[in-house]
Amino acid sequence: MHWYEDDALWSDFAPTMFPPARAEAAADLVGTSPLLDFAPGSRVLDLCCGPGLFVVPLALRGYEVTGVDLSPTMLERAGGACARAGAEARLERADMLTYAVPGAFDVVLNVFTSFGYFNDPEDNLQVLRNAYRSLAPGGQLLVDVMGKEVLAGWIGRPQAVDLPDGSYVVQRDVVLDSWRRLRTDWTLVRGTSARTASLTSWLYSAAELQTLFEDAGFTDVECFGGFDGSGYDHRSARLIVRGRRK
Ligand SMILES: C[S@@+](CC[C@H](N)C(=O)[O-])C[C@H]1O[C@@H](n2cnc3c(N)ncnc32)[C@H](O)[C@@H]1O
Structure with missing residues (x-):
């Protein structure tokens, strides 16, 4: 998938x-x-x-x-x-x-x-x-x-988003293939459990x-x-x- x-x-x-x-x-x-x-x-x-x-x-x-x-x-x-x-x-x-x-x-x-x-x-x-x-x-x-030009200005800064239910999401961006593609790794932390996902798209x-x-x-x-x-x-x-x- x-x-x-x-x-x-x-x-x-x-x-x-x-x-x-x-x-x-x-x-x-x-x-x-x-x-x-x-x-x-x-x-x-x-x-x-x-x-x-x-x-x-x-x-x-x-x-x-x-x-x-x-x-x-x-x-x-x-x-x-x-x-x-x-x-x-x-x-x-x-x-x-x-x-x-x-x-x-x-x-x-x-x-x-x-x-x-x-x-x-x-x-x-x-x-x-x-x-x-x-x-x-x-x-x-x-x-x-x-x-791509906009992303280049802020990529690399740590990003965390607090959600209303007390959980939070941490985002990490990884540049791939000489700036052709971007992988975004997300970790959703809820209590003591964590769920991760990676999204890869063209830049x-x-x-x-x-x-x-x-x-x-x-x-x-x-x-x-x-x-x-x-x-x-x-x-x-x-x-x-x-x-x-x-
Ligand atoms: C980042 S969200 C943006 C949703 C919406 N445009 C918005 O402004 O909130 C991307 C959406 O694309 C849908 N999607 C992903 N791959 C798709 C595909 N191959 N064909 C149709 N929809 C797709 C996802 O299910 C998701 O709802």
Whole structure:
């Protein structure tokens, strides 16, 4: 099994990855970000939607939202979040490596570092090709990751996150293959027991991800440093790449 197929990983580490504060931040971004301001009624695919942090506010904003994820537990959580919020969205279990519905969407979103998970670089390119196929002409893809340049600025600092139930997570990042890939080792400590997990994904500089978009057929490819639409530079917190299907 590849690490990203481990359903228990996503649920065990959910309190770190998907805390209530992130849900609030996602709702805020959907209301304010110029990058998430789509034409009314747009058909939006949230690829690797997780527990629906973006699905809910996007649906409440009136977009026709489809959330796709490989994890049954994450989809169940997304369904629960939609029900609680009174948001309508279609949720589907699928692998981003193969998921494509020709011309079905105006927007494809892939956010919070949900890209670059496959060992074979061709497979990651295939994900972009699938997104391209799934877009109607004029549609756009947005991918939001931690850029290689940004990561280089803080990697190596010890990171520990305290969780509300008294448990905590320690994170250690290991650069692999001359900065091509990153392994993140997590240890969740609860009382006297510890659970570990390792996530390995490709790291992209802005130029590398831009080229990958172009290789997949996208045009007008632009890089941003955050959902506020700022340019990608030394102050950026994220790397967001946007491309269009002609
Ligand atoms: C870091 S989480 C981000 C979730 C969500 N985008 C967010 O902003 O909270 C990555 C998600 O990708 C999903 N995932 C991992 N591999 C996948 C694959 N091959 N196809 C579809 N989803 C996948 C995981 O189940 C998880 O929910």
